[in-house]
Amino acid sequence: MLSSQLIGLCTAAYLGLLFAIAFFGDRRAEQRRSIISNPYIYSLSIAVYCTAWTFFGSVGYAATTGVGFLPIYLGPTLMAALWWFVLRKIIRISRKQRITSIADFIGSRYGKSARLTGLVTLIALIGILPYIALQLKAIANSFLIVQHYPLLQIPSGAHQVALWQDTALYVALLLAAFTILFGTRHIDVTERHEGMVAAIAFESLVKLLAFLAVGAYVTFALFDGPGDIFQRAAERPELARLLTLEALPGGYARWFSTTLIAMFAVLFLPRQFQVAVVENVNDEHLRKASWLFPLYLLLINLFVLPLALGGLLLFGPNGVDPDTFVLTIPMAQQAEWLTLPPPAW
């Protein structure tokens, strides 16, 4: 049984650990014994590309489009290959000109135009707001689902809560506190935020391991391996179309354009610029990151389609919201231990 206290306790413990890691990272940076100065931590921090959307959304998307989720990860794989040549240049320019954001960078390319820099900042701000809202919603939603265990669907109306009862509010406040403590507290703009990067890298690792654990559990414990899932899916016409390109919305044109958008997203999203350029300690790390980061993407996507099909086979087409399969499949099997790490963070 998952009581609210237990969920709260686990969340507090996990957050405490993240704060501790960030604090430790900052301390070590002050002592000039950086813990993030290696290509593995650097690659894991770039994996911040995979947000809560990867965790919940790609399974949900795969449940309706089949392989439609893949361009979002194939694009960055293509771009990462070019990092050693493209990103290294950006890093060197940024270091020389003390650039600390994508807006600064674009402005500096056009004669340090303050007006252009302001415009880019504004566009980034407007673009990023719904993005952050989506993340908060994903986190708050996963809380709601786990709280309603053993129910697999949130009863209608459970979303309408008073402001002070809304998990999203507290999550936003906690994230703000974290940002102030480990992000903006440093006045010197050239200083890196090593604690924050260490925490991000740790989170990426937790996210990957949690996803692989759920994937392996569903594929090998609930079913007889991936072959079994695909075999059963192939026998049902409504699921068999997910194994081909028939379910792909927008066909090849959308597939191609999504790949291109994802290529540029991984280079130009403000948070990617922050971790890949501003927080870069040594541009030699790009060598390893340009294949380690794609490897991370490959691993975190390995079980997406088996999970989506497994969920559809277990719950039927109109049962449970596919976006929540990562949580609800283990919940339906009473495997509480798999739902406890709040991985959406």
Add this chain to the structure above:
Amino acid sequence: MRARRTALVFFAAATLLLLINYPWLSLFSTRQLLFGLPPLLLYLFGLWFGFILVVRLIVQPQPQAEADNGESDAVAPRSAPAGEPPDAE
């Protein structure tokens, strides 16, 4: 050497971009399973993993030099002094 590596990695990326798009992709869009897995998934993940290995080979010079050493020691002295010019400016 550096210019050649740039060309190689751009070539590899362009090839992958072509292979994961229209005519090629449609060849694997079938409901028949291959080794119990959908051919489309096998193809995409196979290409993906292969590409990661290729990029690792192109971008990372150190492991390659080690592999050369492992194969035969006679090759090592020949390639080592010439080596790859350090990539620093």
